[in-house]
Every structure is written in C-alpha cells, then in structure tokens.
Amino acid sequence: MEHDIPIRRLDFRFPPTIDPVIMPGSPEESFFYMGISAILPYLEPYLIRTMKAALASGELRDAGLTEQVKQFIGQEGQHYRQHIAFNKAAGLHDIDEVRALQREIGETYERYSKTRSLRFNLAYAEGFEAATTALGLASFAVRLFDDMNPRPAEIWRWHLVEELEHRTVAFDAYERVAGDYVFRLSMTLFAHAQLSRFAVRVATAMLRADPELLTQFGGPAARRRRVRAFVIHKLGRHALPRLLRTYLPWYTPHAIALPAEIIAEGRRFSAQALKVS
Ligand SMILES: [Fe+2]
Numbered sequence: 001m002e003h004d005i006p007i008r009r010l011d012f013r014f015p016p017t018i019d020p021v022i023m024p025g026s027p028e029e030s031f032f033y034m035g036i037s038a039i040l041p042y043l044e045p046y047l048i049r050t051m052k053a054a055l056a057s058g059e060l061r062d063a064g065l066t067e068q069v070k071q072f073i074g075q076e077g078q079h080y081r082q083h084i085a086f087n088k089a090a091g092l093h094d095i096d097e098v099r100a101l102q103r104e105i106g107e108t109y110e111r112y113s114k115t116r117s118l119r120f121n122l123a124y125a126e127g128f129e130a131a132t133t134a135l136g137l138a139s140f141a142v143r144l145f146d147d148m149n150p151r152p153a154e155i156w157r158w159h160l161v162e163e164l165e166h167r168t169v170a171f172d173a174y175e176r177v178a179g180d181y182v183f184r185l186s187m188t189l190f191a192h193a194q195l196s197r198f199a200v201r202v203a204t205a206m207l208r209a210d211p212e213l214l215t216q217f218g219g220p221a222a223r224r225r226r227v228r229a230f231v232i233h234k235l236g237r238h239a240l241p242r243l244l245r246t247y248l249p250w251y252t253p254h255a256i257a258l259p260a261e262i263i264a265e266g267r268r269f270s271a272q273a274l275k276v277s
C-alpha cells in the first residue's frame with residue numbers, strides 16, 4: 001500500500017533552458033513565483049535540519065508522527081533538488097543580484113539552525129507549511145497551473161500536491177514540542193513577512209536584470225495594471241483569506257480535506273515516478 005506521504009522521485013526532463021516568464025504575459029507574477037523557487041533550495045534544507053533536530057531531541061514521543069516526519073524529510077529533499085535544476089534552467093543563477101540574495105537567504109537559515117531553539121525553528125517550519133497549504137489550495141482553486149507554461153506548471157503542481165499531503169506534519173511536531181498558540185502566531189506572521197519580502201526582492205532583481213521586458217510587455221502602465229490584478233485578484237481574493245485562517249487559534253491542518261482533484265494528481269505523479277517510497 002502506498003504511504004500517505006509518498007516520496008516520489010520524478011524526472012521532469014527539464015530542457016537546458018526554460019523561459020523564466022512562466023506565466024505568459026506577466027513577468028511580474030512569473031518572477032514572484034520564481035522568487036519563491038529561488039528561496040526553496042535554502043529554506044527546505046533548513047526545514048530538514050529542523051525536523052532532524054526534532055527527531056534527535058526525543059520530544060516527538062509518537063511512532064506515527066516520527067514516521068511522518070521521516071516522510072516529510074524525504075519529500076522536502078526531493079523538492080529543493082528539483083527546484084535547483086528548474087532555477088538553473090530558468091537562468092536564475094546567471095543573475096548576480098539573485099545569487100547575492102540567495103547567499104543572504106542561505107546564511108539566514110544556517111544561522112537559525114545554529115543559534116535558535118527547536119521551538120523557534122519548528123514554529124518557523126509550521127509558518128511556512130501553513131503558507132504552502134493555503135497557497136496550494138488557492139492555486140488549485142483558481143486553476144493557476146492551467147495558465148502557466150507546461151513544464152513549470154508540472155513542477156509546481158507536484159510540489160504543492162506533496163505540500164498538501166504533508167500539511168499536518170510540522171503542525172503536529174510543533175504542537176508536540178511547544179504547543180503555544182501566541183508563539184505560533186507571531187512566528188507565522190514573521191515567516192510570512194520574511195518569505196514575501198525575499199520573494200519580492202528576487203522578483204525585483206529579475207525585473208531589473210532584464211529591463212527590455214518592460215517595453216516588450218507594454219510599458220509602465222501595463223505593468224501597474226498586471227501587478228494590481230495579481231495582488232488584488234489572486235493574492236487578495238484567493239490566497240489571503242486562506243492564509244488568514246491559519247492565524248486563528250483553532251486553525252488545524254487536520255480539518256482540511258483535500259479536494260478529489262489533488263488526490264488524483266498525487267496518484268498521477270506516483271504513476272509517473274521513477275521510484276516511490
Ligand atoms: Fe516542499
């Protein structure tokens with residue numbers, strides 16, 4: 001029987017180059033997603049270090065949760081490796097300013113692992129996982145990937161399906177080790193603000209690195225219209241309400257039932273995986 005949190009090894013067959021404008025017609029929205037993708041090779045290894053520290057602490061005291069934490073580590077390990085290949089093909093590593101930002105992000109997370117408590121790191125992990133759960137559900141609800149170029153859409157679909165599959169793990173680990181609502185809320189707000197700032201900074205650096213995109217896509221007025229539509233419609237109307245729910249004292253990812261479409265996507269990815277464990 002397949003695990004509830006299956007670790008799938010996939011071959012996305014990335015071509016040598018991928019257009020970083022992954023949302024046709026909108027470099028700004030595309031680069032916001034690329035900004036998130038640029039963070040993941042540093043953030044997800046940090047989550048893995050945190051979960052390994054949780055296992056080593058002996059504080060989980062639950063065989064089922066311990067097993068889920070191991071599967072979480074396996075899924076996140078695949079995610080950041082695929083995002084490195086994707087980022088490279090999309091030319092992210094060729095932009096000096098993006099590389100400098102990635103160094104800063106990497107150092108930030110290294111510092112957290114070395115100097116912060118397990119409680120802090122687990123709360124940050126849950127803040128991030130609450131965001132991927134909310135954004136994953138919002139993305140499928142607005143059929144975001146139907147508008148995205150096919151290859152980037154596949155990696156994001158797979159990633160968000162697995163984020164949704166392991167949505168309860170960081171929450172349960174945090175509850176087991178700390179279980180303090182006010183601290184979870186403050187760390188979730190902190191993580192969401194920091195992650196959005198990083199993503200916007202990468203997106204801005206990418207736009208700066210290719211000034212011709214502005215003319216190519218209709219000039220400053222068209223850019224303002226696109227940014228407004230993205231922020232108000234997609235983020236404001238669909239992502240924000242789901243994100244706000246994760247701030248409530250009674251929020252639990254256990255209460256979220258996955259839509260049939262997401263379960264079907266999980267089965268599709270399992271069927272096309274090189275290996276599932
Ligand atoms: Fe992930």
Ligand SMILES: [Fe+2]
Binds near residue numbers: 076129132163166
């Ligand atoms: Fe995750």
